[in-house]
Amino acid sequence: xxxxxxxxxxxxxxxxxxxxxxxxxxxxxxxxxxxxxxxxxxxxxxxxxxxxxxxxxxxxxxxxxxxxxxxxxxxxxxxxxxxxxxxxxxxxxxxxxxxxxxxxxxxxxxxxxxxxxxxxxxxxxxxxxxxxxxxxxxxxxxxxxxxxxxxxxxxxxxxxxxxxxxxxxxxxxxxxxxxxxxxxxxxxxxxxxxxxxxxxxxxxxxxxxxxxxxxxxxxxxxxxxxxxxxxxxxxxxxxx
Amino acid sequence: xxxxxxxxxxxxxxxxxxxxxxxxxxxxxxxxxxxxxxxxxxxxxxxxxxxxxxxxxxxxxxxxxxxxxxxxxxxxxxxxxxxxxxxxxxxxxxxxxxxxxxxxxxxxxxxxxxxxxxxxxxxxxxxxxxxxxxxxxxxxxxxxxxxxxxxxxxxxxxxxxxxxxxxxxxxxxxxxxxxxxxxxxxxxxxxxxxxxxxxxxxxxxxxxxxxxxxxxxxxxxxxxxxxxxxxxxxxxxxxxxxxxxxxxxxxxxxxxxxxxxxxxxxxxxxxxxxxxxxxxxxxxxxxxxxxxxxxxxxxxxxxxxxxxxxxxxxxxxxxxxxxxxxxxxxxxxxxxxxxxxxxxxxxxxxxxxxxxxxxxxxxxxxxxxxxxxxxxxxxx
Numbered sequence: 116x117x118x119x120x121x122x123x124x125x126x127x128x129x130x131x132x133x134x135x136x137x138x139x140x141x142x143x144x145x146x147x148x149x150x151x152x153x154x155x156x157x158x159x160x161x162x163x164x165x166x167x168x169x170x171x172x173x174x175x176x177x178x179x180x181x182x183x184x185x186x187x188x189x190x191x192x193x194x195x196x197x198x199x200x201x202x203x204x205x206x207x208x209x210x211x212x213x214x215x216x217x218x219x220x221x222x223x224x225x226x227x228x229x230x231x232x233x234x235x236x237x238x239x240x241x242x243x244x245x246x247x248x249x250x251x252x253x254x255x256x257x258x259x260x261x262x263x264x265x266x267x268x269x270x271x272x273x274x275x276x277x278x279x280x281x282x283x284x285x286x287x288x289x290x291x292x293x294x295x296x297x298x299x300x301x302x303x304x305x306x307x308x309x310x311x312x313x314x315x316x317x318x319x320x321x322x323x324x325x326x327x328x329x330x331x332x333x334x335x336x337x338x339x340x341x342x343x344x345x346x347x348x349x350x351x352x353x354x355x
Numbered sequence: 356x357x358x359x360x361x362x363x364x365x366x367x368x369x370x371x372x373x374x375x376x377x378x379x380x381x382x383x384x385x386x387x388x389x390x391x392x393x394x395x396x397x398x399x400x401x402x403x404x405x406x407x408x409x410x411x412x413x414x415x416x417x418x419x420x421x422x423x424x425x426x427x428x429x430x431x432x433x434x435x436x437x438x439x440x441x442x443x444x445x446x447x448x449x450x451x452x453x454x455x456x457x458x459x460x461x462x463x464x465x466x467x468x469x470x471x472x473x474x475x476x477x478x479x480x481x482x483x484x485x486x487x488x489x490x491x492x493x494x495x496x497x498x499x500x501x502x503x504x505x506x507x508x509x510x511x512x513x514x515x516x517x518x519x520x521x522x523x524x525x526x527x528x529x530x531x532x533x534x535x536x537x538x539x540x541x542x543x544x545x546x547x548x549x550x551x552x553x554x555x556x557x558x559x560x561x562x563x564x565x566x567x568x569x570x571x572x573x574x575x576x577x578x579x580x581x582x583x584x585x586x587x588x589x590x591x592x593x594x595x596x597x598x599x600x601x602x603x604x605x606x607x608x609x610x611x612x613x614x615x616x617x618x619x620x621x622x623x624x625x626x627x628x629x630x631x632x633x634x635x636x637x638x639x640x641x642x643x644x645x646x647x648x649x650x651x652x653x654x655x656x657x658x659x660x661x662x663x664x665x666x667x668x669x670x671x672x673x674x675x676x677x678x679x680x681x682x683x684x685x686x687x688x689x690x691x692x693x694x695x696x697x698x699x700x701x702x703x704x705x706x707x708x709x710x711x712x713x714x715x716x717x718x719x720x721x722x723x724x725x726x727x728x729x730x731x732x733x734x735x
Contacts, residue, residue, distance in 0.1 A: 165363075184365050187363075187364070187365045188363070189361070189363065189364045189365075189672070189673070190361075190362040190363040190364070191359050191360065191361055191362060192359070192360040192362050193358060193359050193360075194358045194359075194360075195358060201362075202359075206672065215531065215532065218443075218445040218446060219445075219446050219447075219448065219529070219530075220443055220446060221438055221442065221443055221446040221448040221449035221451075221452065222437045222438060222441045222442065222443060222449070223441055223442075223443040224441075239437060239441060241429055241431075241434040241435070241437050241438070242429055242430045242431060242434065243428070243429055243448060244370035244371055245446065245448050245526075247367075247370040248370060248371065248530050248532065248533065248536075248667075249530055249532055250532055250671075251531070251532035251671055252671065252672060253365075253367050253670065253671040253672050253673070256367060256368070256370070257368075257370050257430070262430035262431055315672070318603075319531060319532070333359070336672070337611070337670065337671060337672055337673070337674075338359065338361065338672065338673065338674050339357070339359065339674065340357055340359035340360060340361040340674035340675075341357045341359070341360045341361060341674065341675070342361050342673070342674040342675025342676070343361040343362060343363060343364050343673075343674070343675075
């Protein structure tokens with residue numbers, strides 16, 4: 116299944132018609148049939164302008180609480196001689212093939228769907244934050260409103276309805292491309308076949324399914340840089 | 356000047372709160388104190404009897420307070436039942452949920468077996484007839500003497516104590532996402548500092564609950580110096596592994612904090628917190644126990660604070676270090692002080708309500724029954 120934005124729109128009505136089946140696929144324990152999709156994302160960093168539209172649309176779509184983020188575009192200024200350039204690095208859950216967040220969960224609340232999306236069963240989560248510690252990408256956090264683990268779900272509710280994740284839908288430069296990695300004809304598969312791609316922290320051997328095009332090796336792990344001055348907690352302090 | 360400037364990124368707050376520090380500190384102290392009771396109670400060494408009695412109080416106080424801190428860290432304590440209803444046995448934390456009651460159940464049984472002879476025979480404080488009747492009832496007089504219960508309960512509790520030490524270390528060590536935690540030195544250091552802290556606690560209790568025993572103090576101080584020397588050795592081995600680049604994870608862990616002045620001060624402070632009480636314990640083994648004990652307690656707590664709170668200030672992907680400000684409410688200072696207050700309450704309650712000075716194997720209790728003064732159990 117090739118999942119470009121256009122094909123999503125064209126298949127929207129059909130997908131909405133099959134909403135019942137999609138809901139079943141999202142239920143824990145019910146695996147999709149063999150040969151189903153394996154969702155993944157390709158991020159073309161050359162196309163990202165750092166507008167944070169993805170950050171905002173994710174917050175609006177998923178009711179992410181204030182001062183928390185499921186995705187963000189880390190922004191760096193790089194100086195080389197007389198030249199200065201900006202590096203944009205959209206970060207989100209990598210929906211790893213071997214997610215380190217799953218085995219540590221003491222109650223099995225976090226799990227991987229048959230289509231590869233890693234989700235949290237909020238009804239079962241005890242808020243122990245073990246998964247938050249285990250994620251090498253800092254992609255998880257404790258939601259202050261629910262006091263449970265929270266993370267990017269690739270907007271699974273939208274995907275199940277045949278829509279794109281909110282961050283992909285809103286990306287101004289078309290830097291985020293979402294699709295089925297199992298389909299050799301999908302846009303993501305063709306991009307990965309044609310271009311050299313990288314994943315974050317490959318040494319962790321988690322098998323990330325978010326791939327980056329055009330990203331320098333210096334930004335794959337913990338970035339050695341002058342730290343940013345702004346912290347969300349500063350605003351809370353100023354308010355109190 | 357670094358050619359890369361992080362213009363915009365997100366700060367991730369510490370997800371494991373000071374409650375976690377309190378839990379790991381208290382459960383470590385409890386296990387350490389329990390181990391210190393074994394020579395006097397399980398192996399019936401008369402010279403270790405007072406030490407064992409003080410250590411039993413320490414094990415019970417810290418053992419009862421530790422799970423309270425752990426539940427508080429769940430943000431919603433009522434969720435704990437899910438650990439038992441839906442355990443994921445791939446998780447060390449899930450195993451821990453079974454080890455904790457196993458240990459505490461064994462500890463309570465062990466304490467009852469040690470206290471039973473005293474409950475049956477020790478004279479209660481003056482004008483405390485009700486307390487004496489409660490003691491007699493708590494001794495379950497309709498049951499026959501159970502001389503094998505104490506060593507059996509000791510074996511049960513010792514097994515679970517080892518599992519608690521194992522799981523608390525492994526639970527943190529398996530987190531490869533944090534290089535500072537992903538080291539086999541960590542479980543060893545948790546165990547060694549837990550023992551040092553427990554020895555420190557017994558030294559402080561010896562001061563608080565007279566009559567003081569100088570001979571025991573000297574023995575404890577020697578043990579303290581040994582355990583702190585071991586802690587310094589383990590810390591030194593971790594540092595050497597990182598400095599010499601013998602392992603990439605250790606080198607990354609060291610590199611993530613080496614540039615920070617705060618972490619350097621912390622490292623010096625930690626080394627002094629271990630070296631000073633060790634030197635004090637060797638220099639003056641008698642008369643300084645309360646001071647070396649307090650510093651050792653501080654060292655055990657500080658190690659856990661540095662590991663958990665300090666460790667979470669190291670970003671996994673971002674630059675520099677996250678700032679941590681201790682909240683004043685229940686998720687911060689109030690939680691720490693509240694745990695301390697709860698421990699103090701338990702200490703007063705247990706020493707006031709239990710004939711702890713007569714605890715031990717049956718023969719020891721009979722010997723202790725005679726010299727116990729009427730006001731003894733209420734001295735705290």
